[in-house]
Amino acid sequence: MTIQQRKSYLIQVGAFLSQFKSSGIEKRLDLACNDPFFDQMLEQIDMAVHYNGWFTRENVLFSLEEWDKALSEENLEKWLKSYNFQEESKTVGLVMAGNVPLVGFHDFISVLLSGHKVLVKLSSNDKKLLPILANYLVSINPEFSDKIEFTDGRMNNFDAIIATGSNNTARYFEYYFRNKPSIIRKNRNSVAILTGNETQEELKLLAEDIFRYFGLGCRNVSKLYVPQDYNFDSFFNAVLPWAHLMDHAKYANNYDYNKAVYLMSEFKLLDNGFLILKEDPGFGSPIATLFYERYTNKDALLETLQAERENLQCVVSQDLMESEVSYGATQHPKLWEYADNVDTLTFLQNL
Structure with missing residues (x-):
């Protein structure tokens, strides 16, 4: 052929x-x-x-x-x-x-x-x-x-x-x-950078990046970077259409378990009844949990993410970096957008 x-x-x-x-x-x-x-x-x-x-x-x-x-x-x-x-x-x-x-x-x-x-x-x-x-x-x-x-x-x-x-x-x-x-x-994990200027439509698209496949994919956003004074009210309003995930027993069990563990450990949490937000420096958040980290200097944040590029699949943002992924696009990869940025066809061509 x-x-x-x-x-x-x-x-x-x-x-x-x-x-x-x-x-x-x-x-x-x-x-x-x-x-x-x-x-x-x-x-x-x-x-x-x-x-x-x-x-x-x-x-x-x-x-x-x-x-x-x-x-x-x-x-x-x-x-x-x-x-x-x-x-x-x-x-x-x-x-x-x-x-x-x-x-x-x-x-x-x-x-x-x-x-x-x-x-x-x-x-x-x-x-x-x-x-x-x-x-x-x-x-x-x-x-x-x-x-x-x-x-x-x-x-x-x-x-x-x-x-x-x-x-x-x-x-x-x-x-x-x-x-x-x-x-x-x-x-690998994916992260999103918010500036506080996002529209409700952009945040709703971000919700797709977070919740599709229950967050189990490497392209699912598992962490947010937000400004120091960020108010999560708009974010929580935008993700409300995904509250139905609590109808899924496995997701609900993970939500209940992780919330109980965090509360017993006396972690400070933000919670809307189906998603736990936990301030955490890590990338890989558990199911029904989203890590977040506050930043004060955008350039310093971009340098940090560049240094962590081997651990990241996607960075979702708007006009902040060259290799960013648009809101709502992480679960719609193109054929030429390779996992881990390793060109599979070139590897196969050179065997």
Whole structure:
């Protein structure tokens, strides 16, 4: 297959995903090999929460819809235009995370687009969705059957590895895969810088950055930087539409637990009944908690964040720094916005 052919098949995957939207699910009659895979995906959308309590129908549909948007011909052309791939014969192992639905799909399509073979070890938290899309690819072009393999056991016979995990598992990955070309991803968090001049609309967009996927993604904002005299009233008003998260038992349990722990430790908290704000120098706040830190000098803050860039995935702000992410955009990454700012396709091209 040429790169243009591989791209065309991914566009068909995007068309398949276009049937599953938060606004409604509607089966298309113009798609090849659609019937069995439509039914499988429909079943998994409803069943996902039983395998992973965080994978609500709303969040699974959100993920599928985002991938539908991403896999357009225009986006794929823009992403791939600066690379030169041939048909390759290397096997690339993927060790995937499972914190949000289809979190490893970008690595999966990157390997296939590069012409390599992919050997996938799925997270136990996200084992159902990706195989459906892989089987759909094989159904529309059987050549993919020699390009895609899944394994539950020990990974063998691979030439390079892309592995995602916690800081602890990353140390294991770095040792275990030390003799292979690799991309090893560790814990990262995202932060937002507020100035106090944000509109209610901007703060509502920020709420999406905080609460989507219950805050479990590395692109979710887990900490705010606010001016010394910042008043949180406008922020709390803007995030009120997300109060429904307390209807989700796992989120509510985390809220209750973290609040109890903080109160017993006599930490000073701000609380609106579904989100705890805790002043803390760290980046990674627990579920239902958002850390915040006050600043007095904007330039000094930007220097601090620059020094911490290896620990940060996104910095959300408005006209403060070159690599900032706009309010509401963290959960809508473009294909060319790589995790950890590591160009996956260049890595694959150079194997």
